[in-house]
Amino acid sequence: xxxxxxxxxxxxxxxxxxxxxxxxxxxxxxxxxxxxxxxxxxxxxxxxxxxxxxxxxxxxxxxxxxxxxxxxxxxxxxxxxxxxxxxxxxxxxxxxxxxxxxxxxxxxxxxxxxxxxxxxxxxxxxxxxxxxxxxxxxxxxxxxxxxxxxxxxxxxxxxxxxxxxxxxxxxxxxxxxxxxxxxxxxxxxxxxxxxxxxxxxxxxxxxxxxxxxxxxxxxxxxxxxxxxxxxxxxxxxxxxxxxxxxxxxxxxxxxxxxxxxxxxxxxxxxxxxxxxxxxxxxxxxxxxxxxxxxxxxxxxxxxxxxxxxxxxxxxxxxxxxxxxx
Amino acid sequence: xxxxxxxxxxxxxxxxxxxxxxxxxxxxxxxxxxxxxxxxxxxxxxxxxxxxxxxxxxxxxxxxxxxxxxxxxxxxxxxxxxxxxxxxxxxxxxxxxxxxxxxxxxxxxxxxxxxxxxxxxxxxxxxxxxxxxxxxxxxxxxxxxxxxxxxxxxxxxxxxxxxxxxxxxxxxxxxxxxxxxxxxxxxxxxxxxxxxxxxxxxxxxxxxxxxxxxxxxxxxxxxxxxxxxxxxxxxxxxxxxxxxxxxxxxxxxxxxxxxxxxxxxxxxxxxxxxxxxxxxxxxxxxxxxxxxxxxxxxxxxxxxxxxxxxxxxxxxxxxxxxx
Numbered sequence: 001x002x003x004x005x006x007x008x009x010x011x012x013x014x015x016x017x018x019x020x021x022x023x024x025x026x027x028x029x030x031x032x033x034x035x036x037x038x039x040x041x042x043x044x045x046x047x048x049x050x051x052x053x054x055x056x057x058x059x060x061x062x063x064x065x066x067x068x069x070x071x072x073x074x075x076x077x078x079x080x081x082x083x084x085x086x087x088x089x090x091x092x093x094x095x096x097x098x099x100x101x102x103x104x105x106x107x108x109x110x111x112x113x114x115x116x117x118x119x120x121x122x123x124x125x126x127x128x129x130x131x132x133x134x135x136x137x138x139x140x141x142x143x144x145x146x147x148x149x150x151x152x153x154x155x156x157x158x159x160x161x162x163x164x165x166x167x168x169x170x171x172x173x174x175x176x177x178x179x180x181x182x183x184x185x186x187x188x189x190x191x192x193x194x195x196x197x198x199x200x201x202x203x204x205x206x207x208x209x210x211x212x213x214x215x216x217x218x219x220x221x222x223x224x225x226x227x228x229x230x231x232x233x234x235x236x237x238x239x240x241x242x243x244x245x246x247x248x249x250x251x252x253x254x255x256x257x258x259x260x261x262x263x264x265x266x267x268x269x270x271x272x273x274x275x276x277x278x279x280x281x282x283x284x285x286x287x288x289x290x291x292x293x294x295x296x297x298x299x300x301x302x303x304x305x306x307x308x309x310x311x312x313x314x315x316x317x318x319x320x321x322x323x324x325x
Numbered sequence: 326x327x328x329x330x331x332x333x334x335x336x337x338x339x340x341x342x343x344x345x346x347x348x349x350x351x352x353x354x355x356x357x358x359x360x361x362x363x364x365x366x367x368x369x370x371x372x373x374x375x376x377x378x379x380x381x382x383x384x385x386x387x388x389x390x391x392x393x394x395x396x397x398x399x400x401x402x403x404x405x406x407x408x409x410x411x412x413x414x415x416x417x418x419x420x421x422x423x424x425x426x427x428x429x430x431x432x433x434x435x436x437x438x439x440x441x442x443x444x445x446x447x448x449x450x451x452x453x454x455x456x457x458x459x460x461x462x463x464x465x466x467x468x469x470x471x472x473x474x475x476x477x478x479x480x481x482x483x484x485x486x487x488x489x490x491x492x493x494x495x496x497x498x499x500x501x502x503x504x505x506x507x508x509x510x511x512x513x514x515x516x517x518x519x520x521x522x523x524x525x526x527x528x529x530x531x532x533x534x535x536x537x538x539x540x541x542x543x544x545x546x547x548x549x550x551x552x553x554x555x556x557x558x559x560x561x562x563x564x565x566x567x568x569x570x571x572x573x574x575x576x577x578x579x580x581x582x583x584x585x586x587x588x589x590x591x592x593x594x595x596x597x598x599x600x601x602x603x604x605x606x607x608x609x610x611x612x613x614x615x616x617x618x619x620x621x622x623x624x625x626x627x628x629x630x631x632x633x634x635x636x637x638x639x640x641x642x643x644x645x646x647x648x
Contacts, residue, residue: 189583
């Protein structure tokens with residue numbers, strides 16, 4: 001990892017004003033991603049995983065907006081840029097891979113044209129050069145007979161092949177950061193393995209920083225270098241993937257790991273976390289996890305949990321597991 | 326005796342273009358074989374799981390078992406009665422009320438305009454039964470409260486809705502519940518709650534489950550016996566221990582190898598080759614042979630039948646030692 005992180009997020013807050021009051025889907029989240037590093041972001045639905053990714057590339061839907069915090073990309077602050085300025089950076093500096101490959105490609109335009117358009121928008125090349133580059137990037141993501149298939153439409157490809165095209169599209173302008181939001185959730189296991197292997201290889205070869213948003217702990221374990229666990233819009237735990245998954249410090253991470261069928265192998269019942277994640281409009285006082293936490297004490301009910309960042313302790317918890325008895 | 330017996334079940338869908346297009350473009354009729362010659366038994370009070378990737382025919386089998394789709398060939402016998410050919414109305418009625426189904430998407434499978442009480446009581450009321458207090462009792466059984474009966478589905482979270490679906494499935498006191506991806510739409514922690522609930526209810530009511538899923542870890546946890554489907558055919562059937570410790574069919578091996586592991590830190594998998602072939606025009610012989618690392622000449626020429634090898638049943642020439 002280089003000294004200067006590619007992406008640096010500090011105390012990011014996203015708020016949505018509603019009739020019922022102000023909601024905070026992302027609440028003071030801080031993390032770094034270095035070059036060539038894959039940061040996994042996990043959490044259950046509504047934990048704010050996708051919202052953090054969308055905030056970074058400025059794709060928040062109104063009325064959601066960033067109300068405080070800083071986002072630095074390659075040493076430049078990007079959270080206050082205008083839409084026009086940000087647009088130049090999307091694609092060029094940040095690539096995006098979404099969950100559903102069919103909705104992220106224009107169904108009416110051949111894939112080659114979508115690729116060359118993106119390339120020419122960001123790089124000073126001629127149409128012929130752009131086409132050559134497009135073919136090369138399709139070959140790189142493993143599309144057979146790329147030169148012949150470049151003029152095909154998205155519907156002529158299978159789901160896995162489409163996701164490869166989307167990855168080619170995200171990487172064609174050689175961005176330094178890729179945000180992959182549930183890139184394999186819509187795919188079958190065997191195709192998922194292909195796409196994950198592809199993403200890992202390309203990022204290693206180019207030193208691209210990747211933010212991988214997913215709910216699948218298995219994918220995170222195999223792919224990510226570090227992992228950020230989110231709960232109710234806040235960072236619950238942040239650290240190297242092996243340590244976080246094998247020796248979680250936050251009771252939520254521990255509960256989440258325990259409730260996967262694999263962890264309870266050979267036991268008749270799965271471990272379960274009581275209750276469900278609170279709605280953003282009805283967060284409990286103190287630590288957001290305290291009503292479900294087996295170790296909650298008065299301090300947890302009265303004080304908001306400590307916030308964590310790249311340099312701080314690993315778990316946002318007053319009584320982290322593994323440290324105090 | 327087996328509660329459910331499935332014999333040579335086959336389902337073919339007509340996917341031809343409309344007749345006018347066929348006439349103008351001189352196209353032949355096209356058929357998609359979604360399920361082909363599948364046979365297995367489910368003993369009472371056990372869980373039989375079907376796994377496979379999309380297009381393997383697992384949901385089609387589920388629909389034929391509950392009678393939502395008629396089979397093209399073969400049949401499903403439940404308690405000795407084949408719903409597709411039985412003519413005695415009383416017998417059909419008695420078997421029908423023994424079968425219930427739980428669907429994948431708890432947002433789509435509950436009527437948003439009905440109160441939870443009406444949703445849960447419907448399987449009983451529709452048959453003219455009395456349902457006083459039934460919904461309240463079942464709601465408590467699935468971990469909700471009796472007062473939830475007056476609410477509407479939108480007032481519940483995904484996991485709670487799936488509990489309501491389970492309560493509805495239990496209302497007619499069925500023997501068999503077909504669960505089509507019951508936890509795929511749920512988060513991990515909620516999935517654990519619903520799976521635990523299903524295991525508890527199975528013990529309490531002596532239920533039999535046909536459990537359809539693409540998630541190998543869930544299947545390993547829930548099933549007593551697992552059938553692996555590929556392109557509409559059963560390629561391997563074994564107990565969870567045998568299947569996960571020593572998979573015999575190369576496709577099962579590939580699936581297990583490709584599934585992400587929680588302890589697979591930095592694991593470099595050799596990703597599987599190729600994709601699922603077009604089911605309208607499947608490969609000759611064993612449908613898996615174009616992707617199979619062990620394929621021999623016989624695999625592309627002849628289709629292997631499902632044969633007993635050790636404790637399992639496998640449809641593979643190499644595993645059967647017959648090359």
